[in-house]
Amino acid sequence: xxxxxxxxxxxxxxxxxxxxxxxxxxxxxxxxxxxxxxxxxxxxxxxxxxxxxxxxxxxxxxxxxxxxxxxxxxxxxxxxxxxxxxxxxxxxxxxxxxxxxxxxxxxxxxxxxxxxxxxxxxxxxxxxxxxxxxxxxxxxxxxxxxxxxxxxx
Amino acid sequence: xxxxxxxxxxxxxxxxxxxxxxxxxxxxxxxxxxxxxxxxxxxxxxxxxxxxxxxxxxxxxxxxxxxxxxxxxxxxxxxxxxxxxxxxxxxxxxxxxxxxxxxxxxxxxxxxxxxxxxxxxxxxxxxxxxxxxxxxxxxxxxxxxxxxxxxxx
DNA sequence: TTGAATGCAAAGTTTTTGCAAAAGC
DNA sequence: GCTTTTGCAAAAACTTTGCATTCAA
Numbered sequence: 001x002x003x004x005x006x007x008x009x010x011x012x013x014x015x016x017x018x019x020x021x022x023x024x025x026x027x028x029x030x031x032x033x034x035x036x037x038x039x040x041x042x043x044x045x046x047x048x049x050x051x052x053x054x055x056x057x058x059x060x061x062x063x064x065x066x067x068x069x070x071x072x073x074x075x076x077x078x079x080x081x082x083x084x085x086x087x088x089x090x091x092x093x094x095x096x097x098x099x100x101x102x103x104x105x106x107x108x109x110x111x112x113x114x115x116x117x118x119x120x121x122x123x124x125x126x127x128x129x130x131x132x133x134x135x136x137x138x139x140x141x142x143x144x145x146x147x148x149x150x151x152x153x
Numbered sequence: 154x155x156x157x158x159x160x161x162x163x164x165x166x167x168x169x170x171x172x173x174x175x176x177x178x179x180x181x182x183x184x185x186x187x188x189x190x191x192x193x194x195x196x197x198x199x200x201x202x203x204x205x206x207x208x209x210x211x212x213x214x215x216x217x218x219x220x221x222x223x224x225x226x227x228x229x230x231x232x233x234x235x236x237x238x239x240x241x242x243x244x245x246x247x248x249x250x251x252x253x254x255x256x257x258x259x260x261x262x263x264x265x266x267x268x269x270x271x272x273x274x275x276x277x278x279x280x281x282x283x284x285x286x287x288x289x290x291x292x293x294x295x296x297x298x299x300x301x302x303x304x305x306x
Numbered sequence: 307t308t309g310a311a312t313g314c315a316a317a318g319t320t321t322t323t324g325c326a327a328a329a330g331c
Numbered sequence: 332g333c334t335t336t337t338g339c340a341a342a343a344a345c346t347t348t349g350c351a352t353t354c355a356a
Binding site: 027028029030047048049064065068069072088089090 | 319320321322323329330331
Binding site for chain 1: 272281284285286289290295300
């Protein structure tokens, strides 16, 4: 290991990553750790470009291609989720182990609020069963205008 | 009007399109009608490229740029919905006036099944209210393995 | 006749890839 | 030492745009 991970609240993340790398016979690297550190620090829906900009100031300053490669690695490891919010660029977010959440997205200010609803989750499972699907994951996005933007208008 | 629309089951679609064009002071055209005819005929989640390929054989044979322009026009008219199923290219589908539906997507064969569930819709409205959002639309995609692919495995 | 639509090719965006050099194990 | 990773630039993939021409009203 080239750099000690510092995001302690994401111990599980680093651990699962390490497992994945070991199983896939991949190596660790400074750049990757720097990128992931920053990604976890941002705690949001981040695009490769966003992440790259934030890293510009770091001492490591990895290339954009490496940022892409790292995010794809995390995706393959099942640690992050990639989403397309219809503005061209893909955004990534940490895939928390148990607690799934969905999104409320403001069409005006693009703010994203996360929520969770057990009833909806249960209904989804019901529907999947009805159609004979083995459900792996899902994505629910509600689009509208947030309270703040409603007030402005 | 250069070409008579032939998709009679989509009379409402052509009507609303005509209204939109009139209001926006836009013109009709042969190519546009050919493209839309084909789009409606396909009745599926279609990418611009898909649609373009299908049109290759038609007598009109419009350019790819025109296909894009037409789909964007329909989007602006609120007649179609654009989605990103995470494979790079955007797909479009008819936005039916009242009946909203969601998607069950097979991760193996990429088959898409549409479903509708009033309870989920109601819960979504509830959640939006709780957060003070004025809901405009939503998107629910369930990913998993379809019965057919489950049998194969 | 006037403004919109088209086709083509060129440009724009976002993401991936090839390759030589560097780094991890 | 052998293999993976990196950085850069080039390429790829998807979509938009500029411009001269054609077409609709």
